[in-house]
Amino acid sequence: MNYQPVNLQDKLAKISEHWLPKIVAQMNDYHFKVVNVQGEFVWHDHPETDEVFIVLKGQLEIQFRDASVVLNEGEMFVVPRGVEHKPVAEEECHIMLVEPIGIVNTGDVVDEKTAHDDVWI
Numbered sequence: 001m002n003y004q005p006v007n008l009q010d011k012l013a014k015i016s017e018h019w020l021p022k023i024v025a026q027m028n029d030y031h032f033k034v035v036n037v038q039g040e041f042v043w044h045d046h047p048e049t050d051e052v053f054i055v056l057k058g059q060l061e062i063q064f065r066d067a068s069v070v071l072n073e074g075e076m077f078v079v080p081r082g083v084e085h086k087p088v089a090e091e092e093c094h095i096m097l098v099e100p101i102g103i104v105n106t107g108d109v110v111d112e113k114t115a116h117d118d119v120w121i
Contacts, residue, residue, distance in 0.1 A: 008034055008056060012094050014121050019113040021097055021105055022121040031118065033097040041087040044107035049100050051079045058093030062086070 011024050011034050019041060021033035037060065053062060054076040061070050062077060063086045069077055079085050097105075106114045 006032075008094075008096065011121050012036060012056070018092075019105070020115045020119075022119050024121065026101070029101050031097075031099055031101055031103075033099065034094065034121075035097065036092060036094055037087060037089045038092045039089065042106055042109050042111055042113060043084055043086045044109045045082055045084045046079075046099075046103060046107050047082045049103060050081050051103075052096075052098040053077050053079070053087070054096040054098070056094040056096055058089060058091055060093045060095060061088045061090075063088060 006024050008024065011022065015022055015034070015036050018036050018038050021035035023031045023033050025032040034056070053060060053071060055071045055073050057073055059070060059072050061068055062079065065084055071077055101118070104114060104116075
């Protein structure tokens, strides 16, 4: 058992690229991932699971086909399973994702922003 806290700011400082989440912890069958984001992501959905976005620093807009939600630092939002969405950050934003193990960040869409491996930092 590791009795050390996870320092999210230290973990985020180790990430230089955008939109490629890194795992920082596991709870049961869920991964906690941190990621630096900027610009637009891809339209995608996760038919098998909800997705949790927690903004640690900055501002994130999650666009839906019929609406959008803006998250500020310290806010979170749960995107229901199967709902198509596109995260957007005008300025660099640090977020945490909480997802079941094995979830691909782009859903069924494969492009340059797809994180193919579950990478721990």
